Structures are given as structure tokens and as C-alpha cells.
Amino acid sequence: MLSPRLLQIAMMVERNKIVFDVGSDHALLPCFLVENRICPKVYAGEIAEGPYGKVKETVAKKQLEGLVVPVFSDGLAKAAEDVDIVVIAGMGYHTIRHILDQCDVSRYQYFLVQANNNVELLRRYLSEHFYTIEDEKVVYDGFYYQIIRFSADLHDPYTEKEIKYGPVLLQRRDEVFLAYLKDLKEKLIRINQEAHKEDYALTIKEIEEILYN
Ligand SMILES: C[S@@+](CC[C@H](N)C(=O)[O-])C[C@H]1O[C@@H](n2cnc3c(N)ncnc32)[C@H](O)[C@@H]1O
Incomplete structure (x- = not known):
């Protein structure tokens, strides 16, 4: 079973879309998404040899070849053309920023990002790039985690209060x-x-x- 944090992320994935999970580690989220028929295919991206090996092991053990596809990649550098939704979770703000800086955000329908720290800096980054924060959730899983769904659709910069606490969270x-x-x-x-x-x-x-x- 997934942790409450990963389960909340899974619940924010639209059905029948192809997902790229950046920094997949054990490939828990990709396996859950295909096993529960939420997604037809999920790419499990990893930059480190150890976790990449674990991803391949899990896929083989669960016989999910072709449904969960391991990709050895720094962020989205090796992402295939058919990806709709990107998940970047369980990392610090600076790693997430590095991954976003390296990719063409407008290529994807939306991103689900969950930074382990500096969520305010992450929202400031999104605001400065005129991205749209489409949804936000807080989940308690030992700590309070914030999950942000954003897209490259143009949006006016957010106010300081929205950057600090979250525009959708404040409204809801x-x-x-x-x-x-x-x-x-x-x-x-x-x-x-x-x-x-x-x-x-x-x-x-x-x-x-x-x-x-
Ligand atoms: C703490 S784990 C998070 C696992 C999972 N995403 C989650 O939320 O539970 C972070 C993973 O991201 C990977 N990672 C860090 N930087 C990365 C990058 N630039 N590209 C791909 N993977 C990266 C690490 O190797 C590690 O396995």
C-alpha cells in the first residue's frame, strides 16, 4: 500500500494519461498507477544506479514490463514524446528547480510537484515563470506535505500571500x-x-x- 503522501499524488493523476515519475526510487508510484489501471503506462525515471536497479527489479518481480518503463535519466532529459503528466516528488526545492530549469515545461499537460522543503521558494519560482497553479493539496504523513499541480498556461504573478500559503489552498x-x-x-x-x-x-x-x- 502507498503512503498517504504518494496516495494523494496518485489521486491527482488524471486517468488514462501517460506519466513520467522523476526520481522514482522503488517505483512504488508507477506500479500503483498501472496496477490500479489509472494509467496505461508510466515511466520511472532515475539518475542514480542503486535506485535504478531497484526500479528494474520491482518491474521484473511484478511482471510489469512495458507498463512501468525504467528510464536512466537526469530529470526529463530522456523523456519520450508521449508523456502527458510529470511527477516530481520527495525531493528538495533545489533539485526540483534544477529539473524544471532543464526541461520544456510547455511540452506537458501538467506537473505534480512535492518539495520536501522551501515550498514558498517553489511557488515563487512558478510565479516568476508565469505558470498556473491549478490545484494544491496538503497531506499529513508524519509531516505536512504540500502537493502542487501546475501547468505552463500563462498566469499573472501571484501575490506574496499566495506565494507563502498557496493560492488554491487559501481559497479552498x-x-x-x-x-x-x-x-x-x-x-x-x-x-x-x-x-x-x-x-x-x-x-x-x-x-x-x-x-x-
Ligand atoms: C527521496 S527519493 C523520492 C522517491 C519518490 N519520488 C517519493 O516521492 O517517494 C528521491 C529520488 O530522486 C532521485 N533523483 C534525484 N535527483 C534526480 C534527478 N535530477 N533526476 C532523476 N532522479 C533524481 C534520487 O536518486 C532518489 O532516488
């Missing part, structure tokens, strides 16, 4: 998003108390405004 106010904000607020209050500083006072006020207005 899902329960998990509000729980994440409450958790963040508590953490910032603790940091302020421990450091005897008021560094995060403005952010705490901003979060309270989102939560209670």
Missing part, C-alpha cells in the same frame, strides 16, 4: 490545510518564546487572520 480552506496552519502557528510561537524574540510575530498574526477571518 480544506481541513488539512487549516490543521497545517494551526500546527505552523504553534511552532512559530514556541520558537519566539524559546529565543525570547518576536521574529515571527507578523507571520503568526497573518496565520491567525487566515484561520479566523
Whole structure:
């Protein structure tokens, strides 16, 4: 069974599309997508020998040859022409940025990105490239993770508040998003108390405004 984080990503994949999973590691997501008939074919991309070997082993063990296709590639450098949707998950912002910088984003229908850190920097990057944030979800899986669906469709730059908290999340106010904000607020209050500083006072006020207005 997939972790809640990978399951949420799988739920954001449109049916009958061809996916390229960048940095697939164990190929858990590609196998789930084809085994559950969500996708007819998924490419499992890897840059490292170890995980690439694991991908090939998993595909052979599960007899998914031709359905999950291992690709030894830095990001999307070796992506085939038929890819519709790209997933880049479980990596830091700088790796994701490197992968996005190297590819032609407009070639794909949309991307699902989940950065393990610096989500605000990732949204700023998307905003500066005039990309459209089409959907966002927060999922709790030991930590709160944010998953962003974006496309190369043109969009005006997002506001500072949207970049910080997410334009779709702010609008939808899902329960998990509000729980994440409450958790963040508590953490910032603790940091302020421990450091005897008021560094995060403005952010705490901003979060309270989102939560209670
Ligand atoms: C922590 S794992 C994440 C696995 C899976 N995507 C997930 O979300 O659970 C990150 C994987 O990305 C791979 N990776 C890092 N940079 C990459 C790149 N530029 N191109 C392809 N794979 C990359 C690493 O080798 C590693 O297997």
C-alpha cells in the first residue's frame, strides 16, 4: 500500500494519461498507477544506479514490463514524446528547480510537484515563470506535505500571500490545510518564546487572520 503522501499524488493523476515519475526510487508510484489501471503506462525515471536497479527489479518481480518503463535519466532529459503528466516528488526545492530549469515545461499537460522543503521558494519560482497553479493539496504523513499541480498556461504573478500559503489552498480552506496552519502557528510561537524574540510575530498574526477571518 502507498503512503498517504504518494496516495494523494496518485489521486491527482488524471486517468488514462501517460506519466513520467522523476526520481522514482522503488517505483512504488508507477506500479500503483498501472496496477490500479489509472494509467496505461508510466515511466520511472532515475539518475542514480542503486535506485535504478531497484526500479528494474520491482518491474521484473511484478511482471510489469512495458507498463512501468525504467528510464536512466537526469530529470526529463530522456523523456519520450508521449508523456502527458510529470511527477516530481520527495525531493528538495533545489533539485526540483534544477529539473524544471532543464526541461520544456510547455511540452506537458501538467506537473505534480512535492518539495520536501522551501515550498514558498517553489511557488515563487512558478510565479516568476508565469505558470498556473491549478490545484494544491496538503497531506499529513508524519509531516505536512504540500502537493502542487501546475501547468505552463500563462498566469499573472501571484501575490506574496499566495506565494507563502498557496493560492488554491487559501481559497479552498480544506481541513488539512487549516490543521497545517494551526500546527505552523504553534511552532512559530514556541520558537519566539524559546529565543525570547518576536521574529515571527507578523507571520503568526497573518496565520491567525487566515484561520479566523
Ligand atoms: C527521496 S527519493 C523520492 C522517491 C519518490 N519520488 C517519493 O516521492 O517517494 C528521491 C529520488 O530522486 C532521485 N533523483 C534525484 N535527483 C534526480 C534527478 N535530477 N533526476 C532523476 N532522479 C533524481 C534520487 O536518486 C532518489 O532516488
